[in-house]
Amino acid sequence: MPYIIRLKGGLGNQLFQYAYGIKMEQKFGLTVLFDARGLRNANSPREFELSDFKFLSEHKRKFIFEGNSNFIGKLLSSIYSKLGRSYKESDEMSRPGIYSGFWQSTKYLEFLDLGGVKDIEFNESFVNDFKISRKSNDVALHIRGTDFLVDKNYKNLGWDYYEKALSFFDCGLNNLSITIFTDDPVYVKNLVPKEIRYYLTDSKSAGQDLLRLSQFPNFILANSTFSLWAAYLSQSSGGKVIVPGLDYFYLKGEIFKSNWLVVD
Numbered sequence: 001m002p003y004i005i006r007l008k009g010g011l012g013n014q015l016f017q018y019a020y021g022i023k024m025e026q027k028f029g030l031t032v033l034f035d036a037r038g039l040r041n042a043n044s045p046r047e048f049e050l051s052d053f054k055f056l057s058e059h060k061r062k063f064i065f066e067g068n069s070n071f072i073g074k075l076l077s078s079i080y081s082k083l084g085r086s087y088k089e090s091d092e093m094s095r096p097g098i099y100s101g102f103w104q105s106t107k108y109l110e111f112l113d114l115g116g117v118k119d120i121e122f123n124e125s126f127v128n129d130f131k132i133s134r135k136s137n138d139v140a141l142h143i144r145g146t147d148f149l150v151d152k153n154y155k156n157l158g159w160d161y162y163e164k165a166l167s168f169f170d171c172g173l174n175n176l177s178i179t180i181f182t183d184d185p186v187y188v189k190n191l192v193p194k195e196i197r198y199y200l201t202d203s204k205s206a207g208q209d210l211l212r213l214s215q216f217p218n219f220i221l222a223n224s225t226f227s228l229w230a231a232y233l234s235q236s237s238g239g240k241v242i243v244p245g246l247d248y249f250y251l252k253g254e255i256f257k258s259n260w261l262v263v264d
Contacts, residue, residue, distance in 0.1 A: 001096035002031040004064070004077055006038055011049035011206040012225025013102055015120065018050065020103035023110070024093050033073045035064040035098070044147075052207030054121045104225060105254045109232060120233065122211050132215055136239070138177045139169070140216035141198070142227040143191065145184020155248045157222060159191055164263050165220040165242040181213050223248040228255055 021032035039046045064073040089101025148154040178198040213230040217239035221227035231241045245264035
């Protein structure tokens with residue numbers, strides 16, 4: 001019998017949930033479906049953000065949407081609900097049912113390094129539209145505003161963090177080409193000192209922003225899952241990935257890679 005994961009949160013969280021499901025399939029030979037129907041009805045409504053990835057077109061039957069798609073998945077979800085088979089986040093799926101969680105950990109990303117399964121890749125046409133050649137002194141800063149400024153679950157990063165992170169580059173601030181990705185341009189303009197030269201991207205979609213961000217050789221990450229996935233998906237080698245300490249994250253899993261530089 002298939003297992004069902006209920007998708008929730010933004011793009012970064014949806015990718016973690018997908019990664020967990022694929023890990024369970026590979027490790028235990030399970031069939032896992034992903035239910036996207038509750039995203040818009042959540043306390044903080046979200047959109048389905050995985051449309052720009054190959055796996056959606058290659059494995060569309062794994063996803064349950066509103067409308068006429070995946071009748072079997074909808075039927076199973078209804079049966080599991082009536083039987084009370086709803087489970088919270090756990091390391092393993094013990095029995096068929098509906099699972100809800102975030103699974104924010106690198107231990108579910110092992111398959112990214114396997115030759116056989118390349119499930120978390122962008123669509124080729126999408127990549128070709130936005131592919132940009134980067135130089136070794138290009139640095140991407142991700143700055144979160146909006147909900148991160150008001151929600152008590154998040155710790156806001158001040159400019160002190162970004163200033164410390166920039167000091168890790170031996171070439172000096174004036175020799176860096178800085179690009180800022182953000183969901184809050186007004187906040188960025190108030191946060192970044194006027195003497196800092198940078199390019200502010202124009203946000204189009206979560207998928208486009210993640211793709212463009214992942215193409216940089218160097219990253220200064222925010223305390224968000226979106227930032228983490230940009231670095232996970234990066235094909236760059238030899239660059240720097242700088243991240244705030246775990247105390248700044250509301251998630252407490254194994255989320256950093258061993259070669260990342262941590263600013264506490």
